[in-house]
Structure formats: C-alpha cells, structure tokens
Amino acid sequence: MKIINRRTALAAVAATLxxxxxxxxxxxxxxxxxxxxxxxxxxxxxxxxxARVAQPHLQKAWGQTxxxxxxSGAGGSIGVQKMxxxxxxxxxxxxxxASDTVLAPLAIQSARxxxxxxxxxxxxxQAEFAIVARPGLALNTxxxxxxxxxxxxxxxxxxxxxGNGSIYHLIGEDLKSRTGGQLLHVPFQGMGPTxxxxxxxxxxxxxxxxxxxxxxxxxxxxxxxxxxxGARRNPQLPNVASVDESQHMKGFHHTxxxxxxxxxxxxxxxxxxxxxxxxxxxxxxxxxxxxxxNGTGVPDPGLTLQQTTKFxxxxxxxLRLLAKSIKLEAK
Numbered sequence: 001m002k003i004i005n006r007r008t009a010l011a012a013v014a015a016t017l018x019x020x021x022x023x024x025x026x027x028x029x030x031x032x033x034x035x036x037x038x039x040x041x042x043x044x045x046x047x048x049x050x051a052r053v054a055q056p057h058l059q060k061a062w063g064q065t066x067x068x069x070x071x072s073g074a075g076g077s078i079g080v081q082k083m084x085x086x087x088x089x090x091x092x093x094x095x096x097x098a099s100d101t102v103l104a105p106l107a108i109q110s111a112r113x114x115x116x117x118x119x120x121x122x123x124x125x126q127a128e129f130a131i132v133a134r135p136g137l138a139l140n141t142x143x144x145x146x147x148x149x150x151x152x153x154x155x156x157x158x159x160x161x162x163g164n165g166s167i168y169h170l171i172g173e174d175l176k177s178r179t180g181g182q183l184l185h186v187p188f189q190g191m192g193p194t195x196x197x198x199x200x201x202x203x204x205x206x207x208x209x210x211x212x213x214x215x216x217x218x219x220x221x222x223x224x225x226x227x228x229x230g231a232r233r234n235p236q237l238p239n240v241a242s243v244d245e246s247q248h249m250k251g252f253h254h255t256x257x258x259x260x261x262x263x264x265x266x267x268x269x270x271x272x273x274x275x276x277x278x279x280x281x282x283x284x285x286x287x288x289x290x291x292x293x294n295g296t297g298v299p300d301p302g303l304t305l306q307q308t309t310k311f312x313x314x315x316x317x318x319l320r321l322l323a324k325s326i327k328l329e330a331k
Contacts, residue, residue, distance in 0.1 A: 107165020
C-alpha cells in the first residue's frame with residue numbers, strides 16, 4: 001500500500017482549495033517569447049514594408065520582441081509552409097495576401113496546404129488596381145482596349161503578372177474571359193521585373209496595386225493608366241476613369257488585401273490577442289500616415305475575429321470560383 005506522508009497530504013488539500021483562476025494564471029499568456037512575422041517575399045516589397053511599419057506597435061501591444069522574417073519563393077507558399085510547420089501556438093505568424101493563402105495551393109503543386117489550414121487573425125487594409133499599359137501602346141481607355149481585343153485582326157496583347165495563380169494572373173484571365181479576346185500571360189517574379197518590362201515596352205499590359213510606387217509611375221508617364229478597378233475614381237489618381245465609367249467592363253472590380261494569419265488550430269486566447277494588437281496597430285498615427293501615403297484603405301476601427309473569419313471565407317469562395325472559371329491548373 002502506498003503511504004502518503006503529512007506534507008504530501010497537506011499539499012494535495014491546498015491544491016484543491018486554490019481558485020481556478022490561480023491555476024490558469026500559471027499558464028504562459030501569449031506571447032511568451034519572440035514572435036516572428038513571416039513575409040513570403042524579399043525585403044523592400046509592399047508586404048515587407050507594411051510588416052515593418054506595424055512591427056513596433058505589435059511589439060508594444062504584446063510586450064515581446066517581434067521580428068520580420070523574409071522567406072521568399074514559390075509565390076509566397078514557402079513562407080506559409082514555414083508558419084504552418086512551426087509550433088501551433090502563434091509565435092510564428094504570416095503576413096500575406098490572397099495570392100499566398102488562397103490561390104497558391106490551387107496553382108503551385110509544391111504548396112502542400114489548403115486555405116482551411118490558415119486563419120485570418122487581423123485585416124490590415126486593401127488597395128484597388130490600376131490597369132496600366134506600356135507607354136508606347138496606342139490605347140488610352142478601357143473601351144479602346146476592349147474594342148481592340150474584340151477585333152479579330154488585332155495582334156495579340158501580352159500582360160504581366162506576379163506569377164501563375166497570383167491575383168494578377170486571375171485579373172488578366174478575367175479580363176480575357178469578359179472580353180472574349182486574346183491575351184498572352186507573361187509571369188514575372190514580383191513588382192520589380194513587371195514594372196521594368198512595362199516601362200521597356202516588352203509587355204503590353206499590367207495590373208498594379210494603387211499603392212507604393214504605382215502612382216508615381218503613372219504620373220511620370222513611365223506607364224500609361226487605362227482605368228482603376230474600383231466603382232469610383234481613386235483619390236490617388238483622380239484623372240483616371242474607373243471601370244464603371246466604361247461601356248463594356250462595368251463591375252470589373254478587383255482589390256488586393258493584406259492580413260496577418262496564423263494556423264487554424266491557434267488557441268482562442270492567442271487569436272484574440274493577435275486580433276486586438278493588429279487593430280491597435282492599424283489605427284496608430286504612423287500606420288494611418290503610411291496607408292494614406294500609399295493609397296491603402298484601412299478599416300475603422302478594425303475587423304473583429306468573427307468579421308475576419310467571414311471575410312476570409314467569402315474571399316476564398318469568390319477566388320476559387322474565379323480560378324475554376326479560368327481553368328487554373330497547378331504547375
């Protein structure tokens with residue numbers, strides 16, 4: 001028979017008398033150590049810059065060091081996989097877009113995850129696109145472009161994207177589908193080579209987010225703006241018509257949005273703390289100034305966890321339908 005001494009017995013009784021809150025308080029509160037925010041593209045890009053603007057505010061909210069880690073390749077999917085392969089407690093998060101989280105698994109064979117493996121924890125803003133052309137292309141409006149594409153004798157135009165299955169690819173294929181014309185897809189690795197080839201008249205069309213350098217490229221004449229993909233003109237480009245001002249492409253609305261993701265299995269308390277910190281960060285004067293300068297819309301006061309979940313589900317459904325309609329295949 002096991003003998004229990006007096007000290008052991010007293011300890012056992014004391015433990016039963018402790019309030020539940022005291023026991024729970026012994027568990028580490030998220031985050032309990034350094035948090036890494038993975039970005040699926042090289043340093044200096046729009047996503048990376050956004051992460052670094054938000055970084056000090058997240059660090060302050062959590063009371064822990066926050067680092068930004070660039071893990072580029074395979075359309076951002078390598079970065080997503082790094083986050084999913086980490087311990088599922090939230091100390092490795094991913095800052096990305098629908099291209100990384102929704103479209104990459106549909107377009108890239110090496111992306112061994114599903115959209116449902118991730119959870120959108122914080123929504124950090126969105127931007128419309130400018131449909132742009134190389135400076136030497138003799139087309140000035142969206143109706144000009146549609147008419148040209150629908151003329152059987154016209155030479156096939158090319159368009160640049162940031163890679164197979166990216167949102168930029170889907171926009172180009174959606175334009176092709178709606179007009180019934182021909183477009184040649186030319187994928188590049190990101191913004192830099194896309195812009196270089198547009199400026200150099202090597203590719204005819206592109207779709208650039210109205211953020212960062214896009215406005216300067218248009219205003220300087222290095223690329224030609226055809227239209228913006230919002231329902232109304234964009235304040236950043238007041239002289240550029242919206243797609244709804246055209247005769248043939250009304251409703252051709254596309255945006256790129258950015259959010260902070262964690263694994264779908266993330267504990268509820270950690271998810272809540274991430275969401276609260278993101279909403280605090282995007283309302284900071286520094287982040288609002290950054291967003292205004294870059295033309296990105298920021299929600300006020302921010303989306304709750306329930307709202308981010310619904311948004312992510314709705315976007316996933318919409319993009320999957322679009323991918324199916326253009327017969328997107330993994331490569």
